[in-house]
Amino acid sequence: MSGATSSRPQVNGILETSLYVERPTQSVEFYRRVFGFEPIDTDQKEGITDETRLCAMRAGDRSVLLLFKKGATADTSATGAIHVAFGISRSELPAWEAWLSQQGITIELRKTWKYGGEALYFRDPDGHLLEVVTPGVWSIF
Numbered sequence: 001m002s003g004a005t006s007s008r009p010q011v012n013g014i015l016e017t018s019l020y021v022e023r024p025t026q027s028v029e030f031y032r033r034v035f036g037f038e039p040i041d042t043d044q045k046e047g048i049t050d051e052t053r054l055c056a057m058r059a060g061d062r063s064v065l066l067l068f069k070k071g072a073t074a075d076t077s078a079t080g081a082i083h084v085a086f087g088i089s090r091s092e093l094p095a096w097e098a099w100l101s102q103q104g105i106t107i108e109l110r111k112t113w114k115y116g117g118e119a120l121y122f123r124d125p126d127g128h129l130l131e132v133v134t135p136g137v138w139s140i141f
Contacts, residue, residue: 017059018066020078021126024052027067030125031057034103035086037065059086085119085131087141093118096132113137 021027028048031037037057044052053072059065065084068076088096100107100122108129109121117136124130135141 013062015062016056016064016066017084018068018076018078019082019084019124019126019128020068020070022070023050023125024048024055024067024069025050026125028055028057031059031065031067034100034105035059040064081123081127081129083129083131085133085137088132088134090118090134090136093120093132093134096120115139117141 019027025048028039032039037059039048039055040058041056042048042052043054048055051069053069055067057065057067071077097107097120100120105122107120107122109119111119111121113119113133113136115136115138117134117138119131119133119137121129121131
């Protein structure tokens with residue numbers, strides 16, 4: 001390989017995040033109601049049922065939240081509660097706190113991170129730990 005240079009190709013970010021759910025209809029309704037995420041694709045033509053193996057939901061500008069029915073996909077699974085954080089603007093934090101309260105969702109923890117980011121933690125219907133967090137949680141956000 002004389003004269004050839006090798007450099008690592010770039011990644012543009014994480015496109016998809018997967019959660020495994022018991023009842024796809026309940027989970028789709030939760031993410032639609034709480035976050036405003038809309039389904040963009042499903043593996044069933046007749047719409048989302050509790051037998052739907054996969055539902056993809058638009059989660060912001062360029063992110064996709066995949067909701068997989070637990071046990072329905074060979075070679076992929078997760079057990080227990082998973083954690084997902086959703087970035088929000090600092091000015092939206094009070095609105096999120098009020099919105100979650102209006103939705104009857106318990107905030108389990110409020111936290112301020114070392115770079116000044118503020119977070120609210122709560123659970124989805126499957127017990128996954130969700131977080132909305134302002135800039136200042138990491139050196140890059």
